[in-house]
Amino acid sequence: MSTPTYRLFHSPGACSLAPHIVLEELGVPYEPVRVVIAEGANSKPEYLAVNPRGRVPALWIRDEAGERVLTEAMAILVYLARRHPQPALLPADPEGFVRALEWMGWLGSTMHQAGVRTVFRPERFTTDASGAPAIAAKGRESIRAGYADIEQRLRGRDSALDGGFSAVDAYLLVFYRWGNRCGLSMRTDFPEYARLMDAVRARPAVKRVVEREGIQID
Template sequence: MPFTLFYSPGACSLSCHIALEESGLPYERRRFGSTDGGTESAEYRAINPRGRVPALRLEDGTLLTEAAAILGFIAEQVPDKKLMPAHGTLDYARAREWMGFLASSVHPAIRSVFRPDKYAEGDAAKEEVRARGRRWLATYYSDIEGRLTGQQYALGDAFSLVDAYLVVFHKWSARPLAQPAIPPMPAFDAVMSRVCARPAVAKILDFEAAGAKDR
C-alpha cells in the first residue's frame, strides 16, 4: 500500500501534496474539506483524532501529522532528490527555522484572520481577533519578503520543500480577507513564479484548483 495523503484543497496540506509529487513516490490521496465539515466528520476523526489536515498514512498504517514533520519525512525517503539540505548543515537548520516560523507564527496569524470563530465568540470579539491577526500578517509577510529579497529560492539557489510550504502562504496572502494586511512582496512573488513553474507544483495546483477528488 503506498502512502495516503489526507488533504483539503488550498489548505496547508497543499505543501505535502506538492512534496509527494516532487518526490516521485507512489501515493494515494483522500480529500476531507477543512471548511465544509469534512475534517470535523466522524469518519475523519477516526483516521486523525486531531481533525486537521495534512495527515500522511504510511505503508504500515502509522499516521503522521503536522505539515513540517511530513515534509521532512517525505524528503528523507528520496535523499537523491535533495528536497531538503543534508542533516547537520546550517542550511538544514535554516530550513527548520523557516518551517518552524511558518507553522508556529504565520499559520496561527492566518487562522485568526480566516477563522476567528476558532478563537472567539460574538461578532465584536471575532472582528478584534481578525484585526489583530492582520497586524501580525503585516509583520510576518514583511519578514518573509525581507528574507527572500535577492534569493532564487528560500534557501538560496536550489529548490527545497520550504518553497513548497511557502506556496501555501503565498496563495493565502491573495485571499480578500488577508489582502488588506499584505505589503508589496516583489521578491516573494518572483520566488513563487519560479516555484509554481515547476511541473510537479503546477500539476498539483491545477488538481487542487479543480477540486478533483481522485488522482
C-alpha cells in the first residue's frame, strides 16, 4: 500500500490544529492550506467545493483508491492514526481506543459545540440579540466546569492516555488555547492541564505547527 498524499484545510487556531499537529508528528507528506474563518474564507465557493458544510478541518486524500475528502476533526484524527500506526498516536487495544474516542467525543460535543461556541458565537444560539450576553455567560460557566473535569482527569499524568503522547493530547491543546481566549485563567486555575500542555508545546512537531499557524497558546 503506497503512502497517501494529503492536503489539510485548516484555519489558524481552530480545531483543525489537532490534525495539523498529528500530520506533523506522523511525518507523512501533506500540504497545509489556510482557510481563515475570520476572513470568511470558509464560505467562499472554492472552499465549499471542498467541504459544502463550510467548516474546517477537511482532509483531501489521494492514494491508490483515488481522491476524496474527509471532514470532522475526530474522524480525521482516527483515520490518520489508523492509516499510519507508527508512531502510535492512538491505542491499538480496544479499550484504550474507545477511551480515546470517549475523550474526543466529549471534547468535540460538550466542550466545543455546546460550550466554547456559545461563548465565541452566542448570537448563533438565539433569534433575540439581547439574549446573546446571557448565553455567553452561561457558556462560560459550563466550560469552566468542563475544564475542572479535565484538570481532575489529568492530575498527576504525563499524557491523557496511557502510553504517552497521543492525538488526544493534540486535541486538548486546542481547548487549552480556547480557554485562554474565553477569558479564563487557564494557567492559574487549571495548573495540571497547563503542565501537561507545556509538555505538548515543547514537542518539535507542535512547535512547528504553532509557528506555521502564527497563533498564541497562552
